[in-house]
Amino acid sequence: MRIGELADRLGITTGAIRFYERRGLLVSPARSGNGYRDYGEDCVERLRLLVGLRHLDLPLGQAAQLSSLCAEGRCDEVSAELRAAIANKRRELARRMDELRYLDRRLAHLGGQLETGEAPRTLITTGKEEHG
Amino acid sequence: MRIGELADRLGITTGAIRFYERRGLLVSPARSGNGYRDYGEDCVERLRLLVGLRHLDLPLGQAAQLSSLCAEGRCDEVSAELRAAIANKRRELARRMDELRYLDRRLAHLGGQLETGEAPRTLITTGKEEHG
DNA sequence: CTTGACATTGGAGCCACTACAGGGTTTAGG
DNA sequence: CCTAAACCCTGTAGTGGCTCCAATGTCAAG
Numbered sequence: 001m002r003i004g005e006l007a008d009r010l011g012i013t014t015g016a017i018r019f020y021e022r023r024g025l026l027v028s029p030a031r032s033g034n035g036y037r038d039y040g041e042d043c044v045e046r047l048r049l050l051v052g053l054r055h056l057d058l059p060l061g062q063a064a065q066l067s068s069l070c071a072e073g074r075c076d077e078v079s080a081e082l083r084a085a086i087a088n089k090r091r092e093l094a095r096r097m098d099e100l101r102y103l104d105r106r107l108a109h110l111g112g113q114l115e116t117g118e119a120p121r122t123l124i125t126t127g128k129e130e131h132g
Numbered sequence: 133m134r135i136g137e138l139a140d141r142l143g144i145t146t147g148a149i150r151f152y153e154r155r156g157l158l159v160s161p162a163r164s165g166n167g168y169r170d171y172g173e174d175c176v177e178r179l180r181l182l183v184g185l186r187h188l189d190l191p192l193g194q195a196a197q198l199s200s201l202c203a204e205g206r207c208d209e210v211s212a213e214l215r216a217a218i219a220n221k222r223r224e225l226a227r228r229m230d231e232l233r234y235l236d237r238r239l240a241h242l243g244g245q246l247e248t249g250e251a252p253r254t255l256i257t258t259g260k261e262e263h264g
Numbered sequence: 265c266t267t268g269a270c271a272t273t274g275g276a277g278c279c280a281c282t283a284c285a286g287g288g289t290t291t292a293g294g
Numbered sequence: 295c296c297t298a299a300a301c302c303c304t305g306t307a308g309t310g311g312c313t314c315c316a317a318t319g320t321c322a323a324g
Contacts, residue, residue: 004301014302015282023280034289036302052235055228060280070238093232096187100225103184106202136270146271147313155311166320168271192311265324272319282309289302294295 003037010047020050025064046071056089135169142179152182157196178203188221 007014020026026047029037049070053063062082069078139146152158158179161169178199185195194217201210 002302013282016280018304019281034302036289049235049238052231052238054280055231056235099184099187103181103188106181106184134271145313148311150273151312166271168320186311267322267324269322270320273317275315277314278312280310282307284307285305287303289300291300292298294297 001039001041003039006039006043006047009044010051012051017047020060020064023060023064025050025060025068042071056086056093058085058089133171133173135171138171138175138179141176142183144179144183149179152192152196155192155196157182157192157200174203188218188225190217190221 003014003017007017017026021028029039029043032038046067049067050063053067054060058066062085066078066082066086069075135146135149139149149158153160161171161175164170181199181202182195185199186192190198194214198210198214198218201207
C-alpha cells in the first residue's frame with residue numbers, strides 16, 4: 001500500500017510517517033518504480049504499536065525501539081530503562097484518570113450541555129477572584 | 133506564596149507558570165517588595181483547572197480561557213467552539229482507553245517483568261530488522 | 265560574610281510534528 | 295491526447311509548549 005493509505009489506517013499523517021523514517025525509526029520501505037513508498041500489511045500492526053506508545057507520551061525514540069523489538073518478538077531485549085518508562089507511563093495514566101474525575105466535577109454542567117448541545121445557564125461559585 | 137511553592141503544589145515548573153504569564157494567560161500576580169511574584173490561595177485552584185485541561189491536551193489558549201471563565205463563575209460565556217472542544221477531548225480519552233487495552237495485550241509479558249523489575253538479558257540492537 | 269536555596273530577566277534550544285514550496289505520477293473524464 | 299484532481303516526492307521553515315541557561319538579585323542560616 002502507499003503512504004496515504006497507511007497513514008489513514010493509523011490515524012496519523014503521511015508527514016509523521018516520513019518524519020519517523022528520516023529519523024531512522026522505521027525501516028525504509030521498498031519503493032515502487034515511480035519512487036513511491038510501498039508498505040506491506042505487517043507495517044500497520046508494527047506502526048500501530050508505535051502510535052499507541054506515543055499516545056502514552058512515551059518519547060519517540062523509546063516508542064520506536066520498543067515497538068521494533070516487540071514486532072520481532074524480542075521483548076526480552078528491552079532495556080530496564082525502557083521497562084521502567086512504561087511502568088511509569090501506566091501509573092501516570094492512572095493518575096490522569098483521577099484528574100479527569102476532578103475535571104468532571106468542575107465541568108459537570110458544561111459537560112452535560114455538551115452532550116445535548118444546549119446553551120449553559122448555571123454559574124460556578126468556586127474560587128471567585130476579581131483581577132485588579 | 134512564591135512561584136516555587138505554587139509550582140510544587142500544581143506539579144508543574146516555575147518556568148511553565150512564567151511562560152503562561154508572558155503569554156497573557158494568567159493574571160499577573162502582585163509583587164512583593166523584592167520583585168518576587170506573590171500568589172494567593174485562589175491561584176492554586178484556578179491553575180489546577182488549567183493544568184488538568186492541558187493534561188487532556190486542550191490547546192493552551194483554550195485551556196486558559198475556559199479555566200479563567202470558570203474561575204469567575206462565568207461559564208455561560210464559554211463559547212460553543214470551546215464546549216465542542218471539550219466534548220471531543222472526552223471522547224478522545226475514551227478512545228485512548230481502548231487503545232490502552234490493545235497495548236496491554238501487546239505488552240503483556242513486558243508488563244509482568246515491569247512489576248518485578250527484572251534485569252534485561254541483552255543490549256538493544258539499533259532497530260535493524262532482520263528475519264533470518 | 266559566605267553559602268545555598270530561592271527569585272528575576274531574556275534568550276536559546278528542544279521535541280515532534282506541520283505546513284509549504286516546487287516538483288513528479290496516477291487516474292478519471294472529455 | 296489533454297486536463298484536473300488527487301496522490302506522491304524532497305527539502306526547508308515554522309509552530310506549540312515548554313525547558314535550560316546565563317547573568318544577576320534576595321534572603322535565611324551558620
